Amino acid sequence: xxxxxxxxxxxxxxGHRLCAEMLPELITLxxxxxxxxxxxxxxxxxxxxxxxxxxxxxxxxxVMDGNPSRRARRDEPRPVPPSx
Amino acid sequence: MTLVAPAAPGELRVPxxxxxxxxxxxxxxxxxxxxxxxxxxxLGGGITxxxxxxxxxxxxxxxxxxGLRGRGGGGxxxxxxxxxxxxHGPGSVVVANGSETEPAAGKDDLLLRLRPHLVLDGLLAxxxxxxxxxxxxxxxxxxxxxxxxxxxRERPDVPIPVEVVRGPTNFVGxxxxxxxxxxxxxxxxxxxxxxxxxxRGWRGLPTLVQNVETLAHLGLVVRLGPEWFRGAGVADExxxxxxxxxxxxxxxxxxxxxxxxxxxxxxYVAGADPxxxxxxxxxxxxxxxxxxxxQRLTLSRSGLRPAGAxxxxxxxxxxxxxxxxxxxxxxxxxxxxxxxxxxCGPCAxxxxxxxxxxxxxxxxxxEAALEQLERWGDQIEGRGACRHPDGAVNLARSAASxxxxxxxxxxxxxxxxxxxxxxSLPPAPDPx
Ligand SMILES: Cc1cc2nc3c(=O)[nH]c(=O)nc-3n(C[C@H](O)[C@H](O)[C@H](O)COP(=O)(O)O)c2cc1C
Ligand code: SF4
Ligand code: SF4
Numbered sequence: 056x057x058x059x060x061x062x063x064x065x066x067x068x069x070g071h072r073l074c075a076e077m078l079p080e081l082i083t084l085x086x087x088x089x090x091x092x093x094x095x096x097x098x099x100x101x102x103x104x105x106x107x108x109x110x111x112x113x114x115x116x117x118v119m120d121g122n123p124s125r126r127a128r129r130d131e132p133r134p135v136p137p138s139x
Numbered sequence: 140m141t142l143v144a145p146a147a148p149g150e151l152r153v154p155x156x157x158x159x160x161x162x163x164x165x166x167x168x169x170x171x172x173x174x175x176x177x178x179x180x181x182l183g184g185g186i187t188x189x190x191x192x193x194x195x196x197x198x199x200x201x202x203x204x205x206g207l208r209g210r211g212g213g214g215x216x217x218x219x220x221x222x223x224x225x226x227h228g229p230g231s232v233v234v235a236n237g238s239e240t241e242p243a244a245g246k247d248d249l250l251l252r253l254r255p256h257l258v259l260d261g262l263l264a265x266x267x268x269x270x271x272x273x274x275x276x277x278x279x280x281x282x283x284x285x286x287x288x289x290x291x292r293e294r295p296d297v298p299i300p301v302e303v304v305r306g307p308t309n310f311v312g313x314x315x316x317x318x319x320x321x322x323x324x325x326x327x328x329x330x331x332x333x334x335x336x337x338x339r340g341w342r343g344l345p346t347l348v349q350n351v352e353t354l355a356h357l358g359l360v361v362r363l364g365p366e367w368f369r370g371a372g373v374a375d376e377x378x379x380x381x382x383x384x385x386x387x388x389x390x391x392x393x394x395x396x397x398x399x400x401x402x403x404x405x406x407y408v409a410g411a412d413p414x415x416x417x418x419x420x421x422x423x424x425x426x427x428x429x430x431x432x433x434q435r436l437t438l439s440r441s442g443l444r445p446a447g448a449x450x451x452x453x454x455x456x457x458x459x460x461x462x463x464x465x466x467x468x469x470x471x472x473x474x475x476x477x478x479x480x481x482x483c484g485p486c487a488x489x490x491x492x493x494x495x496x497x498x499x500x501x502x503x504x505x506e507a508a509l510e511q512l513e514r515w516g517d518q519i520e521g522r523g524a525c526r527h528p529d530g531a532v533n534l535a536r537s538a539a540s541x542x543x544x545x546x547x548x549x550x551x552x553x554x555x556x557x558x559x560x561x562x563s564l565p566p567a568p569d570p571x
Contacts, residue, residue: 066524091522122333
């Protein structure tokens with residue numbers, strides 16, 4: 056099985072911080088109270104907890120799928136500047 | 140060391156195919172939009188005379204072999220995007236993005252006003268490759284809308300509805316998902332991806348969003364072929380690009396340059412002040428280059444990589460003598476922070492915090508504020524729904540490292556910045 060990754064839709068997330076309390080191994084908070092999701096695949100032993108955390112987010116902002124994290128893709132051209 | 144002494148001829152890595160302005164801006168310069176008859180006469184027939192004989196596979200293959208990359212800032216290979224939309228079969232949507240919401244930019248507007256048929260050629264070629272059923276062309280100004288509408292009325296070869304729209308004015312409104320929402324009648328605010336717009340865009344249909352300059356090149360590629368296209372530029376980034384030059388130059392404006400042209404040459408042509416402080420490449424999401432970098436680097440993605448910069452959408456601003464790069468960067472960052480769509484926490488709270496930190500750095504050279512800037516940049520990067528915060532973080536990082544002398548001066552309470560800015564930072568409009 057290929058890796059599963061956690062993502063947050065930042066337009067939905069309202070910073071409840073619940074997720075960081077439930078899954079501190081993979082979710083920490085930035086200085087503004089919003090979740091920073093680990094770019095690593097969810098380890099097998101945290102799979103169940105990760106699924107529960109996704110279900111617990113009151114804003115339905117969390118998803119888990121097979122797409123690698125956007126933050127992990129360091130090789131990608133970084134900024135996409137606007138039309139010049 | 141001055142910024143713009145021309146590089147020694149031996150250092151020029153780019154064989155120039157001829158004088159500048161040979162492609163998109165070729166032909167007469169004055170008199171407004173080029174009429175269809177002149178356009179067709181100059182290029183030897185209408186675009187359908189060239190696409191008519193080829194199937195969509197062949198056309199797509201031409202684009203792939205040309206190596207054309209997007210001119211809207213991201214530099215993504217155009218053939219890959221076309222293929223991603225084509226995969227879904229016919230019935231997709233094409234959006235020509237000329238919203239050009241960055242205040243320091245002017246190339247898309249100029250292109251649409253002077254050469255609307257080049258852009259329409261590319262739009263129709265893309266439509267043809269995809270079997271699209273609907274197209275939009277978004278322009279920033281009323282004169283550009285008028286020029287394109289007049290050009291459309293002239294053409295006998297438009298098989299699908301092409302709606303010409305005046306675009307949103309908020310900065311993030313030019314981002315592809317924001318633009319699509321706007322074309323659906325909503326607010327010009329980005330959404331989280333996936334789903335990607337090539338899979339689910341306008342009204343859920345697969346959608347190709349392409350910068351208008353990219354489309355103009357695409358039209359020429361389809362007509363004249365990949366080998367011709369590769370006659371300018373560098374191997375992994377062929378062709379010419381439009382640049383908008385502003386700041387300490389005698390002749391600010393839009394220039395067409397072969398990709399890979401040495402920066403000093405670009406600046407020299409526009410009559411740059413040799414005593415200018417620094418060059419901002421890539422616009423307000425861009426990076427500051429000081430004299431040694433400007434002297435040795437070329438205008439391409441690979442050419443600018445050693446300095447951690449990219450050409451973006453070709454916006455270049457030359458910082459005049461007597462202005463302070465730190466203070467100017469603080470103003471840009473505050474402006475960008477205010478332009479965020481306030482949908483995402485890291486962008487809505489992080490960017491204003493970074494802007495105040497950078498302004499503090501600009502005032503006092505504070506070490507603590509510099510550290511905060513770095514910490515918040517690392518936290519915020521990659522965490523917005525769109526790449527607006529990433530661009531802003533890039534500018535902040537560049538400002539923090541490009542002006543070490545200025546920093547030292549500020550720490551001892553002195554600043555060399557006494558001149559008014561030449562940066563264009565209009566008041567923030569509300570997202571429509
Ligand atoms: C904040 C933001 C603003 C943008 N503004 C523009 C714009 O004004 N015009 C444009 O062509 N692309 C803009 N883009 C890039 C578009 O999302 C999209 O990538 C581009 O239109 C694709 O065209 P290309 O592949 O031909 O470059 C913007 C991106 C971001 C993140
Ligand atoms: S629980 Fe949901 S809304 Fe709350 S911080 Fe986590 S992702 Fe955001
Ligand atoms: S990252 Fe910023 S600009 Fe982009 S959608 Fe989120 S709030 Fe809006």
